[in-house]
Amino acid sequence: MIDIGLIGDLYIFVLAGFLGYQLISRVSPLLHTPLMSATNAISGISLVGSLVVAGAGYNEVSTALGFIAVTASTINVVGGFLITDRILKMFRPAGGDGRSPKGAASGGAGSAGDGRSPQGAASKGK
Amino acid sequence: MQRNLLQLCYLLSAILFIMGLRGLSHPRTARRGMFLAELGMLLAIIGSLLHHDIIDYKWIAAGLVLGTLIGAPLAIWIPMTAVPQRTALSHSFGALAASLIGISEYYRHGAALGSVRVGVIGIEVMLGSLTFTGSLMAAGKLQGIIGGFPITFRGQNFFNLSLLGGMLALIVALMFIPTATTAFYSMVGLALFFGILLILPIGAADMPVVIALLNSYAGLTDAAMGFMLDNKIQIITGSLDGSSGLILSILMCRAMNRSITNVLFGAFGKVQERPAGHQESTKPVRQVSIEEAAEILGTARSVVFVPGYGMAVSQAQHRVKEVADVLKSKGAQVRYGIHPVAGRMPGHMNVLLAEANVPYDELYDMDQINSLFPETDVVLVVGANDVVNPAAKRTPGSPIYGMPILEVEKARIVIVSKRSLNPGFAGIDNELYYGDKTLMLFGDAKDTMMKLAAALKS
Numbered sequence: 001m002i003d004i005g006l007i008g009d010l011y012i013f014v015l016a017g018f019l020g021y022q023l024i025s026r027v028s029p030l031l032h033t034p035l036m037s038a039t040n041a042i043s044g045i046s047l048v049g050s051l052v053v054a055g056a057g058y059n060e061v062s063t064a065l066g067f068i069a070v071t072a073s074t075i076n077v078v079g080g081f082l083i084t085d086r087i088l089k090m091f092r093p094a095g096g097d098g099r100s101p102k103g104a105a106s107g108g109a110g111s112a113g114d115g116r117s118p119q120g121a122a123s124k125g126k
Numbered sequence: 127m128q129r130n131l132l133q134l135c136y137l138l139s140a141i142l143f144i145m146g147l148r149g150l151s152h153p154r155t156a157r158r159g160m161f162l163a164e165l166g167m168l169l170a171i172i173g174s175l176l177h178h179d180i181i182d183y184k185w186i187a188a189g190l191v192l193g194t195l196i197g198a199p200l201a202i203w204i205p206m207t208a209v210p211q212r213t214a215l216s217h218s219f220g221a222l223a224a225s226l227i228g229i230s231e232y233y234r235h236g237a238a239l240g241s242v243r244v245g246v247i248g249i250e251v252m253l254g255s256l257t258f259t260g261s262l263m264a265a266g267k268l269q270g271i272i273g274g275f276p277i278t279f280r281g282q283n284f285f286n287l288s289l290l291g292g293m294l295a296l297i298v299a300l301m302f303i304p305t306a307t308t309a310f311y312s313m314v315g316l317a318l319f320f321g322i323l324l325i326l327p328i329g330a331a332d333m334p335v336v337i338a339l340l341n342s343y344a345g346l347t348d349a350a351m352g353f354m355l356d357n358k359i360q361i362i363t364g365s366l367d368g369s370s371g372l373i374l375s376i377l378m379c380r381a382m383n384r385s386i387t388n389v390l391f392g393a394f395g396k397v398q399e400r401p402a403g404h405q406e407s408t409k410p411v412r413q414v415s416i417e418e419a420a421e422i423l424g425t426a427r428s429v430v431f432v433p434g435y436g437m438a439v440s441q442a443q444h445r446v447k448e449v450a451d452v453l454k455s456k457g458a459q460v461r462y463g464i465h466p467v468a469g470r471m472p473g474h475m476n477v478l479l480a481e482a483n484v485p486y487d488e489l490y491d492m493d494q495i496n497s498l499f500p501e502t503d504v505v506l507v508v509g510a511n512d513v514v515n516p517a518a519k520r521t522p523g524s525p526i527y528g529m530p531i532l533e534v535e536k537a538r539i540v541i542v543s544k545r546s547l548n549p550g551f552a553g554i555d556n557e558l559y560y561g562d563k564t565l566m567l568f569g570d571a572k573d574t575m576m577k578l579a580a581a582l583k584s
Contacts, residue, residue: 006242009353009361016362020369023144026151029466029491032374032473033209035150036341039367040216042143042163043348046223048136048174049355053227054189055180058234065230067185069223074193075200076216076223077171081164082201083212087477088160091153094485 034087041080047073128178135173136359142166143363147370153486170359206481207438210471211268214337217344218261224351225254225314231354232310241301243354248297248310250350252317257343259321264336267325268470276329289320331435331512333470335378342371374472381466381492383518383529414565416574419541420581422565423449426503426539428459430495432532433475434468436509436545436571443482445575446508450484452582462488463495463505463532465513492532499536507534507542507558509571515556540564543574 027035050073054066142162149159180186204212228251232244239247266272279285296313300306328336349364351357379385414422423429431450437443450460462484468475476489490498499505507514510532517524518531534540540563558564567574 005356006246006353009356009358012358012361013349013353013365016365017369019144020147020366021373023147023366024370024373027147028151028153029377029464029473030153030476030486030489031150031156033213033471033477034156034473035147035370036213036337036374036472037209037216038147038150038160038163039341039345039370040213040220042146042167042363043220043344043367045139045167045170045360045363046220046227046348046351048170049227049351049357049360050189050223051171051174051186052177052179052355053230055177055182055186057181058230062230062234063185065226065233067189069226069230070186070189071193071196072219072223072226074190075197075219077167077197078194079197079201079212080216081160081167082198083204083209084160085157086201087206087209087480088153088157090477090480090483091156091486092480092483093153094487 034084037080037084040076041084044073044077044080047077132173135169139166139170140359140362206477210337211265213471214261214265214268217340218258220344221254221257221347224347225251225258227351228254228354237305239304244304245297245301246354248300250354251314252293253347253350255314255317256321257340257347259318260324261340263322263325264340268333277326282327286323289316293317334467334472335375337471338371338374338378342368342375345371378467378472411559411566414567416577416581419567420578422539423504424582426458428502429453430502430505431462432505432507432510432514432534434510434513438469438478440570440572442508442571442575443478445572447482447484448579449575452579460488461490463490465492465532468510468513496533499533502537505534505537505540511556514558517557535561541567543567543571545570
């Protein structure tokens with residue numbers, strides 16, 4: 001028979017799906033590309049499963065497969081977060097023309113960016 | 127005790143991931159959100175490293191180092207125009223990891239697995255393998271290694287569906303006879319093949335939908351891996367990832383007027399054949415020189431730029447910004463109108479313009495900018511084609527009929543910067559170019575924008 005663990009997992013899967021729908025619907029269309037790279041990075045969580053297989057020494061085949069899986073997942077985690085940050089750093093509001101991205105993000109947002117970013121406002125309105 | 131600690135770690139990381147995605151609702155909070163997500167990832171990894179099954183860290187360390195060495199340069203040095211390829215590639219990496227772990231699980235436990243567990247592994251490996259090759263194909267098409275044109279053959283959908291049926295049948299058979307290793311590995315082979323077939327018929331212009339869809343598949347694969355290993359954090363992130371991809375594909379579909387079923391069966395990208403003998407463009411177009419265009423733009427009070435993939439191809443975003451800066455210094459109001467499917471992935475144009483230092487307040491999505499066109503003096507279309515084609519509204523027989531477009535014709539004057547009169551990716555003639563408000567500015571986008579900025583300054 002189907003064991004209880006699997007049903008419990010199904011609960012989590014379905015509820016997380018609903019949560020995801022709510023969460024992603026609120027993401028500004030402006031940021032759809034960083035959203036994709038962010039979910040890429042987060043889905044690198046397959047690393048946690050791969051780590052165990054690579055390190056448990058079950059047998060040689062499993063270790064080899066685990067090693068490749070760890071490598072592939074790490075590419076996603078490291079690359080995904082790095083490029084997401086690289087993209088997000090470029091998004092600046094008007095008025096924050098300073099070269100330092102950090103200053104523009106915090107300084108400009110308070111004055112010019114408040115509630116004025118058109119796409120963000122629209123996605124909330126829907 | 128240790129097991130509970132690990133689960134608590136995972137719970138915390140799940141919360142941090144959710145808060146991270148929430149941050150993306152606004153550019154102002156996005157980076158902080160991503161920091162939280164990174165923290166969550168770190169926590170999950172450290173927690174897993176303490177897992178009681180792990181006895182040897184040699185291969186783990188090697189994988190972590192190698193992955194970092196490959197992943198970091200890929201993220202730091204690729205140009206922003208190549209982000210779609212990178213995204214497709216990383217879907218394939220994720221799927222590869224998932225299917226390899228699935229294969230390892232089957233190899234290790236084999237006959238000892240119950241029928242339900244074998245079924246879960248089968249589904250996981252199938253999803254992983256087809257997403258792996260499918261994403262590689264998509265990345266290849268985006269990078270131009272594989273031709274961007276759709277490849278179709280007779281009975282393609284029937285063939286693909288029977289292939290899918292065959293794989294599912296093999297999985298069911300495995301549930302009855304878990305020891306049938308041949309069935310398992312044939313299923314893996316079929317899935318790898320299926321992934322290629324899935325992307326074969328899709329043209330480059332449909333890539334925004336495909337990437338989003340592959341994102342969703344990658345998420346589902348991840349969740350299936352969580353089911354297989356009974357790992358809750360993977361189920362949660364996989365589910366979040368899957369729904370994110372699904373929502374994006376739905377949005378992209380709406381923006382192209384395609385149905386969801388159409389996408390789920392992968393039978394898209396095949397534009398209906400045009401009626402035979404398509405009219406060669408003999409209609410007159412009004413051409414302007416750089417100087418004339420500069421003169422018109424110089425007197426405009428409000429200007430809207432409409433960028434498309436052509437801008438990305440010729441890397442013209444910095445020059446576009448230059449023109450915009452001159453116009454702003456002359457007192458004009460400058461906006462950018464962005465169609466959801468402009469470019470090769472969701473949000474592609476926004477990123478390219480942000481790269482050129484365009485503040486995000488000036489980027490408007492389709493609904494907002496359409497209501498602003500009537501009060502706009504000049505629209506400058508840079509490398510966009512199908513997303514401004516009025517045939518979508520007027521010509522019921524047109525392949526793009528019904529697709530929501532940027533209604534640039536409502537502005538007083540439309541200037542189109544375009545390489546030549548060749549039709550765009552969808553191969554459809556664009557009536558906009560022959561409109562009485564339209565002026566054509568032929569030439570490479572980057573070159574044209576550079577000259578335009580210079581002409582405006584003098």
